Amino acid sequence: MASAIAAATAPPTGAQHSVLLLRRANDYLAATLRARYRVLSFYDSGAPLPAFLAASAATEPEPPRAALVVGGGAIRVDAAFLDAAPYLRCVVTTAAGLDHVDLAECARRGVLVAGAGEVFSTDVADHAVGLLIDVLRNVSAADRYVRRGLWPVQGDYPLGSKLGGKRVGIIGLGSIGSSIAKRLKALGCVIQYHSRRPKDTVSFKYFHDVISLATESDALIVACALNDQTRHIVNKEVLGALGKDGVVVNIARGGNIDEAELISALREGKIAGAGLDVFEKEPVVPAEFFSMDNVVLTGHEAVFTTESGSDLCDLMIGNLEAFFDGRPLLTPVLPK
Amino acid sequence: METTASSTADESPLVLLVQPLFPEFAAALAGRYRFVLAADADPAAAAEARVLLVPGLAPVTAQHLARLPALELVVGTSAGVDHVDLDTCRNRGLSVTNAGPAFAVDSADYAVGLVVAVLRRVAAADAYVRRGRWAADGDYPLATKVSGKRVGIVGLGNIGSRVARRLAAFGCAVSYHSRSPKPSSPYTFVPALLDLAAGSDVLVLSCALTDETKHMVNREVMEALGKDGVLVNVGRGGLVDEPELVRCLRDGVLGGAGLDVYANEPAVPPELFGMDNVVLSDHRAVVTPESMRGVLEVITANLDAFFSGRPLVSPVQL
Numbered sequence: 001m002a003s004a005i006a007a008a009t010a011p012p013t014g015a016q017h018s019v020l021l022l023r024r025a026n027d028y029l030a031a032t033l034r035a036r037y038r039v040l041s042f043y044d045s046g047a048p049l050p051a052f053l054a055a056s057a058a059t060e061p062e063p064p065r066a067a068l069v070v071g072g073g074a075i076r077v078d079a080a081f082l083d084a085a086p087y088l089r090c091v092v093t094t095a096a097g098l099d100h101v102d103l104a105e106c107a108r109r110g111v112l113v114a115g116a117g118e119v120f121s122t123d124v125a126d127h128a129v130g131l132l133i134d135v136l137r138n139v140s141a142a143d144r145y146v147r148r149g150l151w152p153v154q155g156d157y158p159l160g161s162k163l164g165g166k167r168v169g170i171i172g173l174g175s176i177g178s179s180i181a182k183r184l185k186a187l188g189c190v191i192q193y194h195s196r197r198p199k200d201t202v203s204f205k206y207f208h209d210v211i212s213l214a215t216e217s218d219a220l221i222v223a224c225a226l227n228d229q230t231r232h233i234v235n236k237e238v239l240g241a242l243g244k245d246g247v248v249v250n251i252a253r254g255g256n257i258d259e260a261e262l263i264s265a266l267r268e269g270k271i272a273g274a275g276l277d278v279f280e281k282e283p284v285v286p287a288e289f290f291s292m293d294n295v296v297l298t299g300h301e302a303v304f305t306t307e308s309g310s311d312l313c314d315l316m317i318g319n320l321e322a323f324f325d326g327r328p329l330l331t332p333v334l335p336k
Numbered sequence: 337m338e339t340t341a342s343s344t345a346d347e348s349p350l351v352l353l354v355q356p357l358f359p360e361f362a363a364a365l366a367g368r369y370r371f372v373l374a375a376d377a378d379p380a381a382a383a384e385a386r387v388l389l390v391p392g393l394a395p396v397t398a399q400h401l402a403r404l405p406a407l408e409l410v411v412g413t414s415a416g417v418d419h420v421d422l423d424t425c426r427n428r429g430l431s432v433t434n435a436g437p438a439f440a441v442d443s444a445d446y447a448v449g450l451v452v453a454v455l456r457r458v459a460a461a462d463a464y465v466r467r468g469r470w471a472a473d474g475d476y477p478l479a480t481k482v483s484g485k486r487v488g489i490v491g492l493g494n495i496g497s498r499v500a501r502r503l504a505a506f507g508c509a510v511s512y513h514s515r516s517p518k519p520s521s522p523y524t525f526v527p528a529l530l531d532l533a534a535g536s537d538v539l540v541l542s543c544a545l546t547d548e549t550k551h552m553v554n555r556e557v558m559e560a561l562g563k564d565g566v567l568v569n570v571g572r573g574g575l576v577d578e579p580e581l582v583r584c585l586r587d588g589v590l591g592g593a594g595l596d597v598y599a600n601e602p603a604v605p606p607e608l609f610g611m612d613n614v615v616l617s618d619h620r621a622v623v624t625p626e627s628m629r630g631v632l633e634v635i636t637a638n639l640d641a642f643f644s645g646r647p648l649v650s651p652v653q654l
Contacts (some may be wrong), residue, residue: 066620126482130452139449139617140459144617147609151602157618162626163445186505187445283470290466298461299470305456305481 014138015323018059020085023094024068029313033068036317040064042075049075053084063087066323068316069101070094078102082109090323092316096120096176096303097253098333107334114319117331118175120303121309125179127302128251129187131275132168134296135247136161136219141293161245161272163186169217171210172224172232172252173199180221192217195224210234214241219249226253234258239265244291247273253304256279263288266295277302349643351411352385352404354394361391361413364632369639374400387411387642389635396420401428409642413631415439415495416572417652418545426654433638436650437494438630446497446620447540447570451503453568453615455482455538461610480564483507488536490529490552491543491571492518499540511535512638514543525587529553533560538568545572553577558584566592573598582607585614596620 019037033039040112057063067088071076077091090112093101098115106113123218125168134140137160145157150152169182170177170193181191181204191204194213198206207213210233220242224230234248234257242248248271250257259280265271266289273294279285282300289295318330337539348370357365365371373379374388385404389411390396395411398421410420412434425432434527453459457479464476487503489496490511500510500523510523513532518651526532529552533539539561543549553567553576561567567590578599584590585608592613598604601619608614639647 092503122483122507123481126452127456127458129506130456130458130482132495133445133449134453134458134462137445137446137449139453139615140462142620143453143459143615144463144619146604146618149606149609151604151618155602157620159625159628160620162442164441172441183502184503186502188446257526283474285465285470287468290468296458296462297465298458299465299476301456301461301476301479304475304478306478307481307484309478 015061016198017066018056018062018064019320020053020064020067020088022067022075026309028310029316032313032317037320038064049081051179052083053081056085057087061107066090066092066320068092068094068320074100076100076102077106079105082106082111090320090329091112092319093333094312094316096124096223099253099255101333103334104242111334112323112329112332114323115331115333116312116330117315119174119308119315121179123305123308124176124223124251124302125183127277127298128176128180128223128249128275129183131249131251131277131296132184132219132221132247132296133187135249135273135275135294136163136166138293140296144293163226165190167192167216168219168221169193169207169213171195171213171220171222171256172230173202173204174225176251177221177223178202180223189219196229210238211241214238214246215243217242218245219247220250222248222250222256224252224256226255231255232258234262236261236265239271242271244269244272246271247275248298249275251277254278254282259286266292283333337577349387349639350385351387351389351639354380354388354390354396354400355392357389357391358628360628361632361635365636368636371407374403374471376629387639389413389639390417391561393419398424398486401425409638409648411435411635411638412652413635415443416544418572419573422546422652422654431642431648432652432654433648433650435533435631436634438634439627440494440498442627443495443542444502445544446596446617447495447499447568447594448502448506450568450570450596450615450617451487451538451566452482454484454568454592454594454613455480459614459615481517484509485537486535487512487538487540488526489523489540489542490532490575491541492521492523493542495570496540496542497521499542502509508538530557530560533557533565534562536561537564538566541569541571541575543571543575547573550574551553551577553581555580555584555589557583558590561590563588564591566594568594570596573601578605585611596609636639 016038021039021041040056042052092114142157167190173195175192192205193204194210275296278299322329351369352374387407401424410432417434418562436595461476483506485508485625487510492512492514503512511526512523513526513529582605594615596617641648
């Protein structure tokens with residue numbers, strides 16, 4: 001393939017390959033990258049994106065053939081982006097999701113895409129379970145209550161609800177969904193799921209559609225990718241089917257849930273509570289949630305732990321090195 | 337047709353109460369037993385009573401017990417019975433029952449919830465987002481991974497064994513300390529608490545409070561657990577030297593704590609209120625509507641067993 005041949009040609013002795021950095025880098029990442037590559041940092045440049053990409057074409061001795069991007073809506077690797085950076089042959093994304101990369105466009109142009117593999121799976125799963133326990137057992141609400149000095153004054157905070165025996169419906173049984181299932185099984189929950197196709201390697205009950213899953217679940221956990229089919233996969237009907245004792249946990253993408261309908265459902269007591277790590281317009285969180293005690297809110301941090309940060313860094317460097325050496329990517333998304 | 341009133345000719349067994357029953361319990365047990373508040377008992381009732389039922393954590397002292405010469409059984413309604421003078425019970429040959437496994441699952445679930453909440457800073461992050469700071473000040477700082485952490489459990493009974501199983505599913509390496517090793521347990525037994533603390537990232541307390549275990553978590557243990565270590569207590573506040581805990585947290589000697597119990601409930605040391613690396617709860621680990629029903633079943637089973645001469649369901653070893 002042309003891109004692989006081009007990449008395998010080493011730059012002149014002493015020079016480093018150039019890499020576009022299109023995300024804010026923590027110290028560890030920045031240092032690790034700079035030790036190996038000539039880093040062209042978008043956020044440091046202060047220029048608008050099109051100007052930055054155009055200017056990068058003039059890099060000597062060669063323009064950057066690889067770019068590191070992150071999700072969260074800041075930068076979309078779409079047709080316009082790729083048109084502005086035709087020299088790019090490899091995109092390494094550090095996000096758990098891929099909804100910020102137009103995979104069809106990348107495939108069309110033969111641009112390689114490396115993902116985050118399973119680096120995040122355990123941390124996201126841990127956080128999802130933490131959110132579920134929190135919502136059902138009022139952990140954060142009780143913490144607020146005690147901190148306000150109310151325990152001696154008003155007595156015990158109201159009872160939470162038992163985890164054991166709860167039917168938990170997982171939407172999307174990939175690496176993250178499976179890790180969640182494993183943890184919740186040990187907590188005595190009954191696991192069932194919906195995904196595009198049933199998985200014959202698991203014994204959990206499969207539901208063809210989300211409404212049936214919601215009807216027979218006490219809790220829903222959204223762990224699927226965000227794409228055209230899954231936008232608002234949790235909508236008004238699904239929330240209605242989940243019911244007034246049901247709770248929903250979202251560690252996927254804000255767009256997977258109809259946020260306005262969720263707020264209504266909570267306000268009207270149509271569902272019992274929610275644990276949310278993601279929102280439709282991060283970092284803006286609808287203020288209506290702030291006064292709800294039956295909701296737990298975290299700022300898109302399910303993926304981030306100090307340990308996963310360095311694991312991720314190692315993976316990104318590994319993918320970049322594989323690309324520049326002409327070897328297969330470690331965690332390829334494209335080519336499939 | 338008239339129902340037969342049977343108040344004066346009541347055949348139901350007499351059970352003295354240290355304090356009034358929860359309304360749900362009173363309703364469920366009505367008609368099966370004759371309940372009299374110990375403080376209101378006339379001399380005949382005090383002389384006759386064989387069973388004392390202890391709702392909640394009301395203290396049962398040697399003085400209380402001395403007034404009841406016919407007493408044979410003290411029925412607790414909680415997981416821990418350190419509020420009962422067990423020495424006196426032992427000396428008099430009394431039996432004592434606790435809530436048995438009724439609370440174990442919910443306590444274990446809550447302990448896990450606290451472990452995740454402290455390590456991943458869930459409650460603190462929630463407070464941060466709720467105050468609108470995510471949009472204003474950017475991401476909340478990174479927390480630390482749960483999976484793969486080394487967990488040390490103190491007390492591998494009903495609650496501790498369930499905590500172990502749950503955290504093992506998170507990929508945590510589980511070890512434990514208890515009075516004696518449990519041969520049937522797959523986890524590593526560590527004879528000395530200090531060694532367990534030194535070799536753990538998270539220490540979970542789920543043992544009884546006794547003279548031996550009082551203040552077992554002292555400064556030395558907290559130093560061994562260390563500046564990145566986390567203490568989770570769903571046992572009893574008295575297991576920990578609380579003023580020392582506050583100092584260790586304040587000075588960064590200990591990394592964090594998840595506390596469901598305190599030395600003087602409901603008083604919580606106010607220095608903890610300003611700490612982000614601490615999660616506080618109001619002694620609620622045990623309580624869910626389902627576990628309350630579970631406790632009722634255990635109490636009823638113990639009372640029935642006693643009055644029909646069968647073995648007790650959840651006797652405490654004195």
